[in-house]
Amino acid sequence: MISIWFIPGIIFIVLAVATIKKVPAYEVFVEGSKEGIQIAVSLLPFLLGMMVSIAIFQASGAMGAILKVFEPLMTSIGVPEEILPLALIRPISGTAALSMTTELIRTFGPDSLIGQLASTMQGSTDTTLYIITVYFGAVGIKRMGDALKVGLLADLVGIIAAIVVVFILFS
Amino acid sequence: MVNLIWVLLAAVGIIFAAFNGTMKEVNEAIFLTLDEAVMITISLAGVLVFWLGLMKIAEEAGLLRGLAAIFRPIVERIFPEIPKDDPAIGYILSNMTANMFGLGNAATPMGLKAMKEMKRLSGSDGASRSMITFLAINTSSLTLIPTTVIAIRMKYGSVDPTSIVGATITATIISTLAALMIDRFFYYRRMRVRKL
Numbered sequence: 001m002i003s004i005w006f007i008p009g010i011i012f013i014v015l016a017v018a019t020i021k022k023v024p025a026y027e028v029f030v031e032g033s034k035e036g037i038q039i040a041v042s043l044l045p046f047l048l049g050m051m052v053s054i055a056i057f058q059a060s061g062a063m064g065a066i067l068k069v070f071e072p073l074m075t076s077i078g079v080p081e082e083i084l085p086l087a088l089i090r091p092i093s094g095t096a097a098l099s100m101t102t103e104l105i106r107t108f109g110p111d112s113l114i115g116q117l118a119s120t121m122q123g124s125t126d127t128t129l130y131i132i133t134v135y136f137g138a139v140g141i142k143r144m145g146d147a148l149k150v151g152l153l154a155d156l157v158g159i160i161a162a163i164v165v166v167f168i169l170f171s
Numbered sequence: 172m173v174n175l176i177w178v179l180l181a182a183v184g185i186i187f188a189a190f191n192g193t194m195k196e197v198n199e200a201i202f203l204t205l206d207e208a209v210m211i212t213i214s215l216a217g218v219l220v221f222w223l224g225l226m227k228i229a230e231e232a233g234l235l236r237g238l239a240a241i242f243r244p245i246v247e248r249i250f251p252e253i254p255k256d257d258p259a260i261g262y263i264l265s266n267m268t269a270n271m272f273g274l275g276n277a278a279t280p281m282g283l284k285a286m287k288e289m290k291r292l293s294g295s296d297g298a299s300r301s302m303i304t305f306l307a308i309n310t311s312s313l314t315l316i317p318t319t320v321i322a323i324r325m326k327y328g329s330v331d332p333t334s335i336v337g338a339t340i341t342a343t344i345i346s347t348l349a350a351l352m353i354d355r356f357f358y359y360r361r362m363r364v365r366k367l
Contacts, residue, residue: 006272006274007274007277010225010277011225013234014225014228014229014232014234015228017229017232017233017234018228018229018231018232021231021232021233023228023231023232025228028224028227028228028231029224029225029227029228030224031224031227032223032224032225032226032227032228032230033220033221033223033224033227035219035223035284035287036216036219036220036221036222036223036224036280037216037219037220039219039223039280039283039287040212040213040215040216040219040220041212041216043212043215044208044209044212047208047211047212048204048205048208048209048212049177050177051204051207051208051211052181052201052204052205052208053177053178053180053181053184054180055200055201055203055204056180056181056184056185056188056197056200056201057180057181057183057184058184058200059184059188059193059196059197059199059200060183060184060185060187060188060191060193060196060197061187061188061191061193061196062183062184062187062188062191065187091310098319101320101323102323105323105324105327106327109327109328109329110323110324110327110328110329110332111329111330111331111334115324115329116334116335116338119317119320119323119324119335119339120335120338120339120342121342122317122319122320123312123314123317123319123320123335123339123342123343124312124314124317124338124339124342124343124346125310125311125312125342125346126309126310126311126312127310128310129176131282131306131309131310132173132306132310133173134279134283135282135283135286135302135305135306135309136286136298136302136306138283138286138287139283139286139287139289139290140290140296141286141290141296141297141298141302142296142297143296143297143298144173144298145297145298145303145361146303146354146357146358146361147298147302147303147306147307148173148176149357150303150306150307150310150350150353150354150357151306151307151310151311151350153349153353154307154310154311154346154347154349154350154353155310155311155346157311157345157346157349157350157353158311158312158342158343158345158346158349161341161342161345161346161349162338162339162342165338165341165342165345166335166338169337169338170338
């Protein structure tokens with residue numbers, strides 16, 4: 001696994017260059033770090049509020065009911081219905097999407113069409129609602145403009161792209 | 172819009188639970204989530220403190236400026252509002268690079284720092300054009316190596332765990348390009364509305 005080299009590698013390069021350029025590394029580190037605490041603390045209300053709302057929606061079964069409505073639509077164009085919940089949850093909840101992907105891969109096998117679809121969807125889009133909540137929350141942006149619309153529309157394109165690409169490559 | 176979504180998710184959920192007989196699950200979910208949110212914030216705090224410290228060193232050592240210089244032509248086009256030598260560019264690029272290699276842990280702190288720099292540039296509590304573009308790129312994901320997915324596939328005995336890398340990269344490129352185009356579309360629409 002090459003990826004285990006990335007982070008230690010970055011740390012080493014940064015520290016090595018800093019030493020060569022005579023930057024007081026440790027002092028600068030502590031100075032920059034302080035900002036992290038402040039960002040983390042200001043993040044909690046935004047994150048917690050959004051997560052509770054999503055949890056209520058999911059636990060009540062409302063999410064499942066909405067998925068049921070969309071199912072016939074997806075199966076009619078040849079997309080396996082098992083993949084639909086993942087497609088809808090991916091922009092909303094990262095943890096839910098990850099556990100769903102894991103479940104699909106476990107049940108149908110990583111090399112099945114559903115397994116490949118789930119893997120590609122998981123990797124090729126990100127949790128829009130989480131990113132918007134966290135990024136805007138951390139710096140105290142109140143008016144979000146078109147950010148949510150842009151993010152969700154891009155997710156839609158991403159999910160369609162994932163389905164089309166997997167169909168072309170694997171079936 | 173976020174206000175509406177937030178209220179709707181909770182309110183619809185509670186009404187649905189009343190008819191569906193899932194009020195008990197809703198209760199449990201609320202309190203479980205409170206703990207979960209605090210846990211996430213705490214683990215994020217560790218990551219934030221570490222990476223922002225390290226990135227500060229990188230900034231002082233001139234590494235961020237170096238990174239920005241390499242990608243200047245592309246970044247200038249995507250973020251026309253940000254001045255050429257602004258540190259914001261360095262943080263935006265660090266965030267993108269970390270995302271590409273699937274280092275989500277490192278990407279978030281750099282992304283948040285980039286947002287802070289962009290807020291300094293815009294000086295308002297509304298989302299600036301650069302921020303919306305930056306978030307569009309982030310939400311569409313930039314992953315080139317989906318490390319988590321590959322790990323899951325290995326765990327469940329895939330004969331070829333990395334077989335989806337090509338598909339993921341293709342889908343990612345399409346969704347990121349789409350995000351940039353959709354972002355531009357909304358930007359020009361805002362400009363037109365403002366002119367009228």
